[in-house]
Amino acid sequence: MPSQHTVRECLDVISSEISGAAERPRREAELMIMERSQCDALWLMTNQDAQMQFDSVLQEWTQRRKAHEPLEYIFNRVSFYSREFYIAPGALIPRPETELLIDAVLGEVDPKHSLTLCEVGVGSGAVSIVLAEQLPKAKLIGVDISETALGVSAKNIEAFGLEQRIALRKSDLLEQVGESLDVLVSNPPYIAAGTALEPNLGYEPGLALFAGERGMDVIEKLMALTSGHAIPLFCCEMGYDQRDMVTEQLPDGYSVSFYKDFAGLDRGFIMKRIVP
Numbered sequence: 001m002p003s004q005h006t007v008r009e010c011l012d013v014i015s016s017e018i019s020g021a022a023e024r025p026r027r028e029a030e031l032m033i034m035e036r037s038q039c040d041a042l043w044l045m046t047n048q049d050a051q052m053q054f055d056s057v058l059q060e061w062t063q064r065r066k067a068h069e070p071l072e073y074i075f076n077r078v079s080f081y082s083r084e085f086y087i088a089p090g091a092l093i094p095r096p097e098t099e100l101l102i103d104a105v106l107g108e109v110d111p112k113h114s115l116t117l118c119e120v121g122v123g124s125g126a127v128s129i130v131l132a133e134q135l136p137k138a139k140l141i142g143v144d145i146s147e148t149a150l151g152v153s154a155k156n157i158e159a160f161g162l163e164q165r166i167a168l169r170k171s172d173l174l175e176q177v178g179e180s181l182d183v184l185v186s187n188p189p190y191i192a193a194g195t196a197l198e199p200n201l202g203y204e205p206g207l208a209l210f211a212g213e214r215g216m217d218v219i220e221k222l223m224a225l226t227s228g229h230a231i232p233l234f235c236c237e238m239g240y241d242q243r244d245m246v247t248e249q250l251p252d253g254y255s256v257s258f259y260k261d262f263a264g265l266d267r268g269f270i271m272k273r274i275v276p
């Protein structure tokens, strides 16, 4: 039953309820109230004694967050690379460190050149959308093995008006990609099977996270495909402890360099064909 409270009381109730799941419960309670009331932080600060309904929507959001569901899935919205994307369960919530994968690609590719780029594991579509915007002459292909993820990326690509630039396909790796590629990009699943995860990660699709005993199954296949298809450039996110395994698997005729994340940990690599 909805009940009338002050804004301050609603904040107190929500933050106390979600304190076991949220790192910053007060901040998240504020975000919920701002979202529900469509108000900004200034209104919230200056209207703590105003009356508001702790209605069924706020109650439902509180219970979902209390059960560790990420706020992004509750609001169906995520910020990434200074843009807002639609997000829903079944597609991985894009992470800040994946912005570095985009920067890695942009550091290697001249935006004035026409090229064909494929993203394997397109998920929400956020990476391909930003790359399409930054590389106006590129033709992009986004593939994913998950129909649900493809539904989310299709919605985002349409919202950004990029349907003519990004072709989506259901494909296991490059199986449905016949084009000759200049660039391969991926933030693949790279967590070792059986790794214990924080409870909120339990809401994200296993297909997006796990890749065999060492977390290397998809990365290794993509490295071999890069070489097999003679793709000149492959930029890939990886786990902080996978650098040696990537180096060991490096195919002949390719060089590899690594980039770090915001915490200074190895987070990805750039594999380039050595021009003879």
Ligand SMILES: C[S@@+](CC[C@H](N)C(=O)[O-])C[C@H]1O[C@@H](n2cnc3c(N)ncnc32)[C@H](O)[C@@H]1O
Residues within 6 Å of the ligand: 091, 092, 093, 094, 095, 098, 120, 121, 122, 123, 124, 125, 126, 127, 143, 144, 145, 146, 149, 171, 172, 173, 187, 188, 189, 207, 208, 209, 218
């Ligand atoms: C870590 S998520 C990345 C999603 C998005 N690109 C991002 O960075 O937020 C990995 C994605 O790879 C997809 N995937 C897993 N195995 C795949 C395969 N064999 N072929 C194509 N996509 C795959 C998953 O469904 C998931 O969408």
